[in-house]
Amino acid sequence: MYDIIIIGAGPAGLTSAIYARIANKKVLLLEAKVYGGQIVNTLEIKNYPSIKTISGFDYATNLYSQAMELGAEIKFEKAVNVENYPDKKVVETRENKYEAKTIIIATGCERRKLSLPNERELIGRGISYCATCDGSFYKDKTIAVVGGGLAALEDALYLSDIAKKIYLIYRGDSFNHEIIASKVTSKPNIFIMYNSNIKAINGATKLESIDVVGNNEEVTLEVDGLFIAVGQIPENENFRKLVDMDDRGYIIAGEDCKTSCEGIFVAGDSRIKTLRQLVTATSDGAVAATNAIKYINTKLNN
Numbered sequence: 001m002y003d004i005i006i007i008g009a010g011p012a013g014l015t016s017a018i019y020a021r022i023a024n025k026k027v028l029l030l031e032a033k034v035y036g037g038q039i040v041n042t043l044e045i046k047n048y049p050s051i052k053t054i055s056g057f058d059y060a061t062n063l064y065s066q067a068m069e070l071g072a073e074i075k076f077e078k079a080v081n082v083e084n085y086p087d088k089k090v091v092e093t094r095e096n097k098y099e100a101k102t103i104i105i106a107t108g109c110e111r112r113k114l115s116l117p118n119e120r121e122l123i124g125r126g127i128s129y130c131a132t133c134d135g136s137f138y139k140d141k142t143i144a145v146v147g148g149g150l151a152a153l154e155d156a157l158y159l160s161d162i163a164k165k166i167y168l169i170y171r172g173d174s175f176n177h178e179i180i181a182s183k184v185t186s187k188p189n190i191f192i193m194y195n196s197n198i199k200a201i202n203g204a205t206k207l208e209s210i211d212v213v214g215n216n217e218e219v220t221l222e223v224d225g226l227f228i229a230v231g232q233i234p235e236n237e238n239f240r241k242l243v244d245m246d247d248r249g250y251i252i253a254g255e256d257c258k259t260s261c262e263g264i265f266v267a268g269d270s271r272i273k274t275l276r277q278l279v280t281a282t283s284d285g286a287v288a289a290t291n292a293i294k295y296i297n298t299k300l301n302n
Contacts, residue, residue, distance in 0.1 A: 002028045004292050005091050005100035007079045010037025011278055012268025013106035014063045015285025016292075021070035023293045028098060029067070030091065032078035036060025037108050039278055043124035046136060048278055056124075059278075079107075082242050084261055101300055102263045102292040105239060105251060106285065109269040109276070112231040114146070118201040119228075126207020127226050131155035132277065138225045140164045144210060146198055147229035148172050153180045155229045160187045167221055168192045169212055201226065236270055246272055257288035263299075265292050 004020050006013045009031035020027045034040065042056030051059070068074070077093035082103060091098045111129040113119060119127060128134040131145075135158060143163045145156045148170035156168045157180065166189055173194050175181035184190055196214025201207065209222045234249045244252045244260040250272045257265045267284035269276045 001088065002026045002098065002100040003296055004028075004102050004104060004289070005030065005089070005098055006104045006106055007082075007091065008037070008106035008108055008268070008270070009035040009064070009074060010106060010108050010268060010281065011039055011060070011063060012108070012270075012281040012285040012288070013037075013104070014060075014067045015282040016104050016106060016267055016289040017067040017072040018063075018070060019286050019289035020293060021067065021072050023289075025293060025296065027072045028100070029072055029074040030079050030093060030098075031074060031076050032107075033076075035064045035074070037281075038111065038129075041123045042133065044137070045133075045278065047133065080238055082239060082264075084242060084264070089263065101296050102265065104257075104265045104267055104285075104288045104292055105236070105243075105259070105270055106267045106288070107235040107270050108281075109232040109234045111228070112233055114198060114201075114228060114230065116198065116201050118203065122201060122203055122207050125205065126203060126224065127201070127228065129228050130277075131158050131227050131229070134225075134227075135159050135162050138163050141224040142222065143167075143225035143227065144169055144198075144221060144223045145227045145229060146170075147231075148175060149229070149231065150177050150180065151231070152229035153177055153184050155227050156184050156190055157187070159227065160184075160190050163225075164189065166190045167212075167223065169196050169198060169214075170194055171197050198226075232269070232276075234270055255287065256291055257284055258291060263292075263295055 003025035005028045006016050009029045017027050039056040040060045081092040083090040088099050089103045142165040144167040146169045199213045200211035202209045251266045253266045253271045265288040267288035268281040
């Protein structure tokens with residue numbers, strides 16, 4: 001039996017593993033895809049404290065190596081079910097079943113894609129899903145933001161202080177969030193394209209332009225960057241019967257990372273929160289692991 005099973009080996013999960021191993025707990029990481037999570041697609045990180053610049057791949061590799069050198073175990077298997085018993089938790093994958101005293105869910109989110117050709121190939125080469133992460137690379141450049149929800153409006157407003165010109169591409173004809181929408185529409189460098197969709201993303205090795213269809217016409221916009229803000233999909237569906245979630249599928253937990261199920265914790269983008277960044281994911285990982293360790297030491301070992 002493991003002390004802690006961590007589901008997900010992104011920054012939150014790997015940080016949890018580091019903290020748990022320093023406390024000498026037996027740790028298993030279960031990862032369905034590759035370690036590192038979404039950060040591996042980021043060409044350059046410039047907003048993580050004490051690290052001036054590093055690629056997402058290098059950052060994830062360093063974090064993974066640190067956890068492994070401390071003695072964490074990892075299996076690349078997808079957790080499909082979790083059972084809660086009074087004396088243990090059981091995690092079932094497609095291949096095996098594992099027992100643990102506690103569980104940390106750190107499966108993160110998947111950015112909703114436009115599902116257009118070239119989109120995946122140009123991630124980090126002009127295409128981004130995080131304005132606060134990558135906005136600084138587009139100072140005085142021409143960019144586009146696609147989406148019409150609160151996140152897209154906030155991204156456009158944030159980027160308006162960095163970029164020279166912003167096209168806000170929205171398939172609807174009006175915004176729901178009136179206060180922030182009024183701020184966006186008052187910005188002289190934001191040009192809103194209502195009733196419009198992106199038809200094509202153009203560029204071989206980097207983004208060069210996008211084709212936009214709307215109002216019975218098609219235009220090609222030369223842009224240096226495209227920020228896609230059409231939502232996120234939390235990867236929590238397999239835990240719906242186990243812990244409480246909000247109506248969007250995010251696990252309900254406060255800053256202590258405790259879920260509604262005793263002995264089960266959540267870290268990173270999987271939980272409800274106002275800011276989803278690398279630094280908040282690693283912070284959650286530390287908090288979740290610390291509380292899981294406390295749970296083992298005080299409630300299970302007495």
